Amino acid sequence: MIRFPVLLLAAFTCIRLQAQRIAPIVIETQNASLVLTVSGNQRVQQAYLGKKINQPIIDKLGGGREAYLTAGMENQFEPAIRMVHNDGNPSLELRYVSHSSQTNGNVITTDVVMRDPVYPVDVTLHYTAYKAEDVFSCQAIIKHQEKKPVMLTQYASSMLHFNADEYWLTQFHGDWAREVNMVDEKLTHGIKSLDSKLGARTNFYQTQFFFLSLNKPSDENNGELIAGTLNWTGNFQFTFEVDQRNALRVRSGINPYASEYYLAPNEIFTTPEMVFTWSSNGKGQASRNLHRWARNYAVLDGKGERMVLLNNWEATHTSFDEKRLTELFDEGKKLGVDLFLLDDGWFGNTFPRNDDKTGLGDWQPDKTKLPSGIGYLVNEAEKRGIHFGIWLEPEMVNPKSDLYKAHPDWILKLPNREENYGRNQLVLDLTNPKVQDFIYNLVNDLLTQNPKLAYIKWDCNRSMTNAYAPYLKEKQSHLYIEYTRSLYKILERIRAKYPKLPIMLCAGGGGRTDYGAMKYFTEFWPSDNTDALERIFIQWGYSYFFPANTISAHVTSMGKNQSLKFRTDVAMMGRLGYDIRTNNFTKEDIEFTNNAIKTYKQISPVIQQGDQYRLVSPYEEDRAVVMYAEEKKEKAILFQYFTTPRRKNIFTNVKLQGLDGGKNYRIREINLYPGTKSNNPENDKTYSGEYLMSIGLNIAPRGLAMTSNVFEIIAQ
Known part of the structure; x- marks a missing residue:
């Protein structure tokens, strides 16, 4: 058999393709179409995105804009990908090689393979269409066969093109306790960027979803738009670039900030999925599309029931003992909750966790507070007919802890600078396999020793600053990416052994709210602000992109002049829970709450699974x-x-x-x-x-x- 060199084979392929027109590549759902075409120079172009069109119209499509713009060639705008080769050449050209599609019931996947004619580099655009839900996703798969690693400085998940008279962006920004403030603005010429550089707790200031309306602002029921979000629990970036001809390019993916990636030969770099839906009937229809998709495909146990819980934080903070906790079990039983959640403060002996300054990393029950251990609490709760859950913050460490003293090399911190604290703590180096084992064993040991443990609240209370990973050594630019990948590795191990355990995703409130994480979690904590009046706005904002069964909403005593009924009704918009001093309840309050929980359980199938x-x-x-x-x-x-x-x-x-x-x-x-x-x-x-x-x-x-x-x- 005669074997042609890769580059020569690519050249023959291109000559053959130029002799015949490649039929349009159609990726479609029930009501929307995304059409790609191959130009005369073999570049893959986006020719159409919008309302579903028929084949005669598709056949007449021409032109378009390059679907995955490269850097270093004739492109003068922000690229989807930029690569520096072994010889220092910073250019990349991607020409069509092939495409294929597979159908699995409601889900259709399409792979479009492109190759550089000079360098042995392949990029595959992987599209998924969820037909009934009218949802698309796109991600890039990058690999090469050069002799040494190449450097990637841009690596978007997708690039979408639009042509309209005007563009209106709806973004969601905020801070601790005032998450997802919704703002509409008209895009003008130049680049608008939404991004995060925070590493862990990445959504602290900017949430990674948006609406893009075409020609005019959209409302709930009117307007053409897309809704988009990135499945990634780390630094993200969306750029919206309006050029001199009023064309718009939307680039989505991991934020390349301080993250040059050195891709080894034959290593595969897979970007996270960019998920989007198109609607001609306003934000409401786009929202319902995403809700159905999330429940069916993106959220752990998305069709399952959610427990009503009672949290002890407001009642006790970190000051409690076994007697007080069992009293709370009785209060929870009286209310009619399904679960009691023990929050922060249950661990640490050398450095007891009596405030947020000590103990993180030392996950042994405090012998003074809990001499009988966690198993005793689990059993006492079960005796009362309620389940028991527990709070963890596994990715973090206090300097005042045994873990910090034993493993200084397990911590993200600069070797020659002063430590920088957030909430009196530091971040563990999850890129280190020993740290991954530590976190997995923490969870596994708890569940093995306490098989009836029914729930975990997984917290993350600070972002990354002064970050340096001892394990990565000279590859510090990989830190932000590898941290997120490592988090997923840990969660995959946990889910392999405990596939159904309900776990709440928390990050100092809404610091992590993304579908990259939600495949491992059943729900998330949207904000530490539980003032019911303000929660109306917070839950309203999240509800555009997340279904009600993922949004944890608790009745608390926060907020002035608010009745128990008002606070309860607001919390019923999501997954109902309680974090309140119930020993101060009147007889009528107890009766109301007991009835409210019964009512919620009757109506929750409509709230959590309905449109x-x-x-x-x-x-x-x-x-x-x-x-x-x-x-x-x-x-x-x-x-x-x-x-x-x-x-x-x-x-x-x-x-x-x-x-x-x-x-x-x-x-x-x-x-x-x-x-x-x-x-x-x-x-x-x-x-x-x-x-x-x-x-x-x-x-x-x-x-x-x-x-x-x-x-x-x-x-x-």
Whole structure:
């Protein structure tokens, strides 16, 4: 057999391809199409992205823009990829080689292989289309066969192209306790960048999802847009570049900041998935697309039930003993919760964890507080008919700890600088396999010794500063990438042995909220701010990209002049939980909470698995109205929250969505406080679905600040 050199074979391939036109590469869902074409110079181009089109239209498509722009050639804009070869040449050209598709039920994957005609470099664009959910994902797979490592300085997951008169970006930014503030802005010429350089707890200031509206701003039900998010629990970057011809390029991927990657021969560099959905019916439809996709494919046990829990943090902070905890078990039993979660403060002996200054890394039960150990608490909780869960912060260490003294080489810190602390702690070097083993063994030992342990809260309370990984030695530019990869390795090991254990993802509040992590977690903690009034806005923002069963929402005592009912109704928007001093509850409070939990369990299938409709935005009115409807349109739940209505506010009817116009529905107010009755004029009335969606309900004639209503809507 005659064997041709790789470069010569590539040249023959290109000559053959130039002699024949490559048919368009169509990647489509139920309602949207992404079409790639191959140009005369064998570059792969994006020719179309939008409403689903038929084959005659596809056949007429021409032109387009390069789907994965390279650096060092004729491109004058931000590239998707930049590579420096062994000989110092910083150029890359990618020409079409082949493409293939595979269908597995609802999921269609397409691989488009490209190759440099001069250097032995291959890049494959891997697309996935989730047909019924109208969701796409894209990632790049990069490899080479040069004699020595090549340097990657850019390595995007995707590059999407748009042509419109105007572009409007919706971003979500914030800080601790004020996460996901929603802002709309018009993109102008130049580059707008959304990114993070924080390493761990990466979403601290900027959340890695966005809406991009075409031609005009979108609202809940109107406008053409895409919604996008990156599946990566580390530094990310989105760039939006409007050029001199008003064309827009959206580049998404790992943030290349301080992260030049030296790719070894035959090593495969796979970027995280960029997930996006297209909608011509506003943000609401895009949101529902992502919710369905998340429950079906992206969240651990996305179709499963979630437990109602009681957390001890507000009741005790780090000051407790076995007697106080078992008293809380009794309180939880009285309320009707499923689970008790023991938060921070249960560990450390040489350096007891009595505040946030000591003990992190020493995961042995404090013998003074818990002389009988964790097993005793698990058993005592189970005796009362509730499960037991525990808080961990496995990636972190306090300088005042046995771990710090025993393993200084396990810590991310510069060798010749002063240590820099966040919350009095440092980050462990997860790139070190010994640290990975330490964290895995921590979790495994807890679960092996306590097989009835039913839940873990996984926290991460600081980002990376003064970061240097002793294990990586001269490859410090790999730190941010390898840290995230290492975190995934640990979680994969845990999930291989404990595939169903519920684990909450927490990072000082909402510092980690991404689908790269959510395949290992059942839910996340959106914010340490549990003031119900502010939580309306926080949960509203997260709900655009995450379904209700992933958003942990607790009833607490935070917030002024807020009734227990108001706080409970707000928490019912997500996965209901409690973190409150229940020993101060009145008899009526206990009765209300017990009934509220029963009510929530009855309606939670609709909230957690139904389609969500945001009917009135708190950004636009002094109230928020949100609705969840069964796919079968037999049942819906409607929440109404009044924020700060003024004396002369006049609220209009609320038009419902997601119902069957031909069915009749009974409206009934539920979750009322003991001794009260509904005075809502729509209570216990029946209307047709057509009436409810075209005329609507007058559910807020006299709204008072920080009051709320919950309505059950059932087909008759």
